[in-house]
Amino acid sequence: MSEPRAQFGDGGRLEPLPIVVEHAAVLRAVGLTKTYATGRGELELFRGLDLTVRQGEMVAIVGESGTGKSSLLHLLAALDTPTAGDVWCGQNRLSSFTKRQASEFRNRDIGYVWQFHYLLPEFTAQENVAMPLLARGMGRVAAMEQAMVWLGEVGLADRFDHRSGELSGGEQQRVSLARALVTQPKLLLADEPTGDLDGRTADVVFGLIQRLHTAHGLTSVLVTHNLEFAGRCDRMLRLRDGKLAEEPVL
Numbered sequence: 585m586s587e588p589r590a591q592f593g594d595g596g597r598l599e600p601l602p603i604v605v606e607h608a609a610v611l612r613a614v615g616l617t618k619t620y621a622t623g624r625g626e627l628e629l630f631r632g633l634d635l636t637v638r639q640g641e642m643v644a645i646v647g648e649s650g651t652g653k654s655s656l657l658h659l660l661a662a663l664d665t666p667t668a669g670d671v672w673c674g675q676n677r678l679s680s681f682t683k684r685q686a687s688e689f690r691n692r693d694i695g696y697v698w699q700f701h702y703l704l705p706e707f708t709a710q711e712n713v714a715m716p717l718l719a720r721g722m723g724r725v726a727a728m729e730q731a732m733v734w735l736g737e738v739g740l741a742d743r744f745d746h747r748s749g750e751l752s753g754g755e756q757q758r759v760s761l762a763r764a765l766v767t768q769p770k771l772l773l774a775d776e777p778t779g780d781l782d783g784r785t786a787d788v789v790f791g792l793i794q795r796l797h798t799a800h801g802l803t804s805v806l807v808t809h810n811l812e813f814a815g816r817c818d819r820m821l822r823l824r825d826g827k828l829a830e831e832p833v834l
């Protein structure tokens with residue numbers, strides 16, 4: 585049965601119901617288990633882990649080194665498959681994807697930022713940013729135009745023809761952020777995006793991520809060791825002993 589859109593008020597007149605904005609879950613992990621086979625037997629990182637990220641949220645995942653934060657992010661991005669359980673992104677069940685579907689999903693729906701920029705050194709900043717658009721078959725002229733727009737978004741339009749070796753660490757990471765967002769994904773996943781930067785530069789890059797998250801209505805999940813940055817997110821989740829526990833934010 586469909587929801588009623590109106591109700592009878594005191595005067596017997598039909599009045600519209602108040603609009604309740606429901607924030608849909610963009611990302612949902614259900615009963616997630618990840619076990620690696622290692623030379624010394626099985627390493628179980630988590631078992632039966634649940635996570636819900638709602639539209640527009642910025643969620644930080646923190647935790648000791650080796651607890652499995654990067655592994656979790658890889659599962660959320662369909663870069664890896666869980667031992668058990670499922671990840672849902674909207675209506676998509678990631679474990680049902682073929683390799684090709686997973687790759688298309690990442691190109692279409694996910695912006696991924698790594699600790700290291702992984703820019704291709706032989707290409708300019710603009711060409712690096714255009715890469716995901718070229719990969720999906722967009723023509724070079726249109727892709728390069730979009731890349732310029734996103735270089736502008738990260739404040740680096742004037743560096744469009746610089747190769748990665750001619751950019752500072754913070755600038756390289758800003759270019760990689762533009763490359764992650766040029767496809768206009770719904771979801772931004774970032775694994776220690778400021779981990780390789782000095783304090784002031786880290787602050788600039790984190791501030792930029794926050795600004796772009798809000799300006800473009802993104803849903804973001806960030807792994808970080810920086811508790812100050814984590815405290816500036818909507819929610820902070822700590823991965824410990826294979827479970828995610830909510831911690832208070834500022």
Ligand SMILES: Nc1ncnc2c1ncn2[C@@H]1O[C@H](COP(=O)(O)OP(=O)(O)OP(=O)(O)O)[C@@H](O)[C@H]1O
Pocket residue numbers: 620621622627629647648649650651652653654655656
């Ligand atoms: N492909 C793999 N095969 C076997 N073990 C792995 C694999 N990938 C990661 N691990 C192990 O899983 C554990 C968790 O790794 P992961 O990188 O997810 O942790 P993390 O919490 O992100 O750590 P850090 O904060 O240091 O980046 C580590 O002990 C790591 O050695």
